[in-house]
Amino acid sequence: MRKLALFSVACTFFLFASFAFAQQADAAFGFGTLTSPGTTTCGIATCIIPEKGGLYTNVSGDVVFPKRVGFNVEAAWRTSQGNYPAQGPYRPILVDFNALYQPKLSKKVGLDLLAGIGLETTRFYGFQPTFSCTQLNACYTSSHHFLVDIGGGIRYYVWGHVFVRPEARFYHINNNTADFSSNNVLRVGASIGYTIGPD
Numbered sequence: 001m002r003k004l005a006l007f008s009v010a011c012t013f014f015l016f017a018s019f020a021f022a023q024q025a026d027a028a029f030g031f032g033t034l035t036s037p038g039t040t041t042c043g044i045a046t047c048i049i050p051e052k053g054g055l056y057t058n059v060s061g062d063v064v065f066p067k068r069v070g071f072n073v074e075a076a077w078r079t080s081q082g083n084y085p086a087q088g089p090y091r092p093i094l095v096d097f098n099a100l101y102q103p104k105l106s107k108k109v110g111l112d113l114l115a116g117i118g119l120e121t122t123r124f125y126g127f128q129p130t131f132s133c134t135q136l137n138a139c140y141t142s143s144h145h146f147l148v149d150i151g152g153g154i155r156y157y158v159w160g161h162v163f164v165r166p167e168a169r170f171y172h173i174n175n176n177t178a179d180f181s182s183n184n185v186l187r188v189g190a191s192i193g194y195t196i197g198p199d
Helices: 002-021 131-136
Strands: 024-035 056-064 069-078 082-084 088-101 109-124 141-159 162-173 184-196
Touching (some): 024 162, 069 109, 088 141, 088 162, 109 162
Antiparallel strands (some): 024 184, 088 109, 109 141, 162 184
């Protein structure tokens, strides 16, 4: 988790430092869900399940430069814990840093096209309490995996600088089959956001 926090802080610093040279910046907040191929397979003592379902909350920010290119930082996490058979509650967290292309289609409509790298951390909460759990409130174990992602959204300005964006992200998560039934995950949803900069 410390590496994830350091990565997030570095990306945020880079985002704000670059704002001085940017044409615009955007911040967005939204919800969606995950889907992936595969089915639940259970053995005598363990199960492997597909990484799908549940409500995911996401936050994102981006900086766009004069040629409509820039970068994006995004995090999405399962809002409530899921139930993993034979292991107990779990929560995936996806964090990614992306190159961004943001062409305008009209005054009110534009695209967000992005691709990048990141990290998935899955927290598993179903194990016996230990000293670190009861005294430090760290009652989970974590599984970390590198990912690459690609995705996009259609941005529509509903009022001034406020936009809504239906969106989709495809993640290829390295060694995700250690925890789930597939390395490939799709997140679909929508965000509402605000643009700082010219119309």
